[in-house]
Amino acid sequence: xxxxxxxxxxxxxxxxxxxxxxxxxxxxxxxxxxxxxxxxxxxxxxxxxxxxxxxxxxxxxxxxxxxxxxxxxxxxxxxxxxxxxxxxxxxxxxxxxxxxxxxxxxxxxxxxxxx
Numbered sequence: 240x241x242x243x244x245x246x247x248x249x250x251x252x253x254x255x256x257x258x259x260x261x262x263x264x265x266x267x268x269x270x271x272x273x274x275x276x277x278x279x280x281x282x283x284x285x286x287x288x289x290x291x292x293x294x295x296x297x298x299x300x301x302x303x304x305x306x307x308x309x310x311x312x313x314x315x316x317x318x319x320x321x322x323x324x325x326x327x328x329x330x331x332x333x334x335x336x337x338x339x340x341x342x343x344x345x346x347x348x349x350x351x352x353x354x
Contacts, residue, residue, distance in 0.1 A: 243267040243293075245274050250350050253285040254278055255321075259292030262300030271300070275307040275318070284316025285353045289346070291322035301334060308340065317341070321349050 243260040256274055261267050271288075278286055288304070296304075304320075311318040319341040323331070331337040343349035 243270045245270055247274070247278075250287075250346075253287055253350055253353050254283045255287045255289055255346070257289045257292065261295040261297075262293055262303065263295065263297045264299035268299045268303035271303050271307060275311065279311065279314055279316070284311060284314055286311060286316065286318045287321055287346075287349055288318065289321045290324065290327060293324065293327065296327050296330060301330065301336065305336065305339070317353055319343060319349055319352065321346055 243258060243262055243266065246257045246259075248255050248257070258271075262271055275286065278284075308318045321343050323342060328337065328342075331340065331342075341349075341352065343352070
């Protein structure tokens with residue numbers, strides 16, 4: 240499973256993006272970028288990325304997460320992360336990004352954290 244599968248669902252005014260696969264240079268990071276940009280164009284600014292099914296993120300994928308985070312913040316929205324695998328958590332810790340993102344283990348806690 241090389242490509243990234245993205246499914247969207249609404250939970251109140253939060254859009255949850257369930258991702259499965261890899262977020263890597265090329266297809267995966269482009270898919271994340273276009274999904275986030277499209278949601279912003281639709282005026283959906285509360286976005287929760289569920290990474291439970293994401294097996295791998297490379298530096299390009301991390302860059303895309305940061306870029307999406309920045310774009311959403313600039314628009315007055317919020318991007319949060321849910322269900323990081325240990326590998327991705329470690330990667331974010333090493334790159335000092337774990338403190339940048341709002342990270343949750345539990346979906347209802349994550350949804351309740353949006354203002």
